[in-house]
Amino acid sequence: MRNIMGAALCALLAGGVAFGASAETKLTIATVNNGDMIRMQKLTDDFTKKNPDISLEWVTLEENTLRQRVTTDIATNSGQYDIMTIGTYEAPIWAKKGWLAPLENLGADYDVDDIMPSIRSALSNDDKLYAAPFYAESSMMMYRKDLFEKAGIEINGRLTWDQTLDIAKKLNDPANGVYGICLRGKAGWGENMALISTMGNAYGARWFDEEWKPEFNGQEWKDALSMYVDILGKYGPPGATSNGFNENLSLFNAGKCGMWIDATVAASFVTNPKDSKVADKVGFTEAPCAVTCTGANWLWAWNLAIPASSKNTEAAEKFIAWATSKSYLELVASKDGWANVPPGTRMSLYQNEKYLDAAPFAIKTLAAIDSADPINSTLKPKPYVGVQFAAIPEFQGIGTVVGQQFSAALAGQVTVDQALANAQESTDRTMQKAGYY
């Protein structure tokens, strides 16, 4: 009897072991609702077919909710997610804090050297990669070729902000529903401050000097903010203080903007005839410079990273390798065409003739991403990493407060001088409190 029971127990245990071995690993992935991310969710059959022992659970959240949710989870080491979608702002800060697992086993055929150098350096800490870029963007100018032609304007070389102001003046025709220029006006570190920081860089300004002291009291910031208030206030659409990316996108698609300087990712939206009334009339050029072109266009990427608290690191790394690989780009191309592959992450994409033919904006996008260097993005030396932000934990708060001041200047509630003085005072206070000096 004892033998029979023993045999039964062994069989049960063996079954259990076998069951354990074939049990699925469930990966929970937190992401945002961007077109490229949704496409990835639809294509995951390809991954699960190749990895039948891994199942995927998607949690799609609004950007700010995602940031709050993911930060709470990672700061409390709760391990709710195995893969997170994070930006280039979070990646270096979290890597330094030890919140992310380094990506060291992406596979032999992953070709990590093919990742754009500027993006790779933004996502690395101590030469280790902590997040893999899914798609990347810089900023550039989109303009209406037909309106330029009608006004007799030609673009020769890279524009300056002064020239852009002149063009905006010529194109501005509110009576016929066309505004000279559309720019971000909504307050926020990732909204108006993304653009104004690149304008500041172009005018030779920087967020902090080498001793982490804010520099809003300098002439450079005054020039940059005066230009921003001038050009958007005089030749922009009414109510520009509430316009972010999406609002400007709908204005441009409706044919109401002569020029629009924003994320390169917008290029595929404004040239899509399904969504845009001006799809065949759009030209692309670099974002304007002023005293320098250094840092005149931003750098941002949405990346996949593994929180250090994940218990499924190996499977998570397999998924990241799949989603950010060269073969994933080919998979998207085979299903939805080359124009829809996630842009800006791999150099080989920009050597692919089929992609260059399908995406008229590809060369300008590459030039913009290539020229944005998060380490050397200001004329004078700086202590922080980031083109349109400073990768320090305090920046979200600082950037939003400064953004509110600059938005108030645009609305005419305060003067440019007052806005800069207020920005200087509040940033100085925060930096002192945080112990930088």
Add this chain to the structure above:
Amino acid sequence: MDSKFKTPFGQFAYSVFAWIVGLTVFFPILWMVLTSFKSELDAVNMPPLFFDFNWTLENYSGILEQSNYFKFAMNSIILSFGSTFLGLIFAVTCAWAMAFNPTKRTKDTLLWMLSTKMMPPVGVLVPIYLVFRDWGLLDTRFGLIMVLFLMNLPIMVWMLYTYFKEIPKDILEAARMDGATLPKEIIFVLLPMALPGIASTMLLNIILAWNEAFWTLNLTTSDAAPLTAFIASYSSPEGLFWAKLSAASTLAVAPILIVGWFSQKQLVRGLTFGAVK
């Protein structure tokens, strides 16, 4: 009604005013439903398009293809009904004690209970998150039912207390004289008399729990995520999303709107109960 409303003109003016107020309140919901049938480009068209657009169901089909709506809806039903029923058990007994056996501290206790609602929830996010993490309650329906129940309990007690105060104490005493035990007194005498009040308390709390978007977003990932998480997933930082978001919102509010429609008599009666003294 005031005598000036009794003249034909007064009644007409009164009706027009009521319609204006009604339509103003209803307009955002109507606009949301209309937008859900538009293409993304039509949704942001200027001037806005009211009925003259290409009606499409592609937003709904896209959403149902992309997300498991019924899983989110089932979680919403379980969370809102579960937390409300649990709340009722505690609130009825609590309100009974305060309404029929008050002490000199009853008023203070009531105020103190309500004061817990005055703190912004984000202030206790991290401590509650840590407790949930350590007790393994993150992303569980049980955990969320507990949070929603505790969050709405003060309102339930307050509402029921107000209704119970209207019921003459003598009736309960008479029942006691006839030999009713405490549970029998509450179940067979008090509850039938307070039914409209209990119904409206239930409905209001189901609606509050259904619409709760802070805790339900912060304490769930996928297994226990209700319709608020479903809506939140359709907002996009880069790209047009109004039509899809409107379709998701329409699907999310439809069940509770239907429940509210069928029970509006009870709801209005309960909410105005004791308003005229």
